[in-house]
Amino acid sequence: MITRSHVTLEDVARVADVSLATASRVLNGTTSVRDDLRDRVLAAAADLDYTPNVHAQALAGVSRQVIGVVCHDAGDPYFASVIRGVLRVADHNGLLVMLMNTFRDPAKEVAAVSVLRSQRASAIVLAGSAFEDRVWERALAAELEPYRRGGGKVGVLTRHRNLKADSVQPGNHAGAKALAAALLGLGHRRFAVLTGPRTMTTVLDRFAGFAEGLAEAGVALSERDVFESAPSRDGGYAAAGSLLARRHRATCVFAVNDQMALGAMTALREAGRSIPGDISIAGFDGIPVARDLNPSLSTVALPLEELGEQVLELALDGSRGGRSRVRRVPAEVVLRESTARIRRRR
Structure with missing residues (x-):
């Protein structure tokens, strides 16, 4: 009907x-x-x-030259860097880019894809985390499957469980696990984790990888060690405030993205905590500003612009034989001044 x-x-x-x-x-x-x-x-x-759709009609003459990029927050340095990579490939191919911002709202993501589909964009790039949400998953598939059957091309960044699309998947799980091993190597045994909502696959993968790395060394995380907030600078500030209010005894804090780590560093400093003298902190993403902080931020670095380049290149190249393809991009642990070795008492 x-x-x-x-x-x-x-x-x-x-x-x-x-x-x-x-x-x-x-x-x-x-x-x-x-x-x-x-x-x-x-x-x-x-x-x-x-x-x-009057706007779609205006675009009809150039629809073959337009691609759509759907991201959670274009103001976030992670997405800004990824989008820069997308723009570079689009420019090389003579394509225009229409950017849709969803503010991490699953319903807005589905609506954005619907708009791009109606305007006959030649390719759609989903640049943000998937959600552990079956309703969202079915709604998104209902938009993308007929779009692909009609010749539209789709590329997604990060893990989308049941979505039939070519994807570029950063080493979220493996990178977080490697970071856990590196921090354990500095002598840390008491950890706190600042996470975004655990309905997002990127958050889940990073949290699971970090917890697995600790568990293999006999260090367990409990829910008392986890502080959940918005995956943003302000969210990190609030999560660190909760950690301080609870008087958590962590010697090292892992924030699942660099933006949360930045906010947490501010909250810890305002509370009189020295970084890394009193407490170490590490993030994930490798946003450009991380190296310029004081102290510079330890992180798990991803080649952010390269991720954007690869996801659009993969989409434009088109699937082979109807099968979805996966490109895996490794992450690199980068220890800087915000993490220090634990001094053993004699």
Whole structure:
């Protein structure tokens, strides 16, 4: 059943029993069409109360040159760097980029994909974490599967469990596990973890990798060691405030992204804690500013611009034989001044 508030050009073409291209030509009035076909399309549009998307019509002439990028927060340095890589490849291929910001709202992500699909973008890049949410998962697939069948190309960054699309997957789990080993090597045994919502696959993978690395050395994390907040600078500040209020005895804090680590460093300093003299802290992502902080931030670094380049290159190249392809990009542990070796008492 077609809901009139959601009638699409595809619906008109199906009811009129014509191709999507024919329906588009009739309603745009750009090309001569046989009278009988024109009458069928106009009758279907009237019956369905179809309202053309004026903005989509304006883009119709260049739709083959437009790609859409859907990200959680374009103001986050992680996404800004990834987008820069996407823009570089788009420019090389003579493509325009339409950027959609979702603010980590699953419903807004589905809506953004729907808009890009209706505007016939030639490729869609999903640049943010997936969600552990079956409703979101089904809704997103319902938009992307017909888009792909119609010739649209899709590339996703990070792990999306059941989505049929080519993907670039950073070493989130392995990188966090390697960081745990590095921090254990500095003598730390009491840890706290600052996480974003554990409904996001990137957060889950990084948290699981870190916990696994500790467990292999006989160090366990409990829920008392985990402080969940928004995956942002302000979220890190709030999570560190909770850690301080709880008088947690961690010698080292792991924040699942660098933005959270930045906020946490501010909160710890305001509370009179020396970094790394009193407490060490490490992040994840390798955003450019991390090296310029005082103290410079230990992190798990990803080649952020390269991730953006690879995900668009993969999408534009197109799937082979209908199978989704995966490119795995390793992460690198970078220890800087914000983490220090534990001094053993004699």
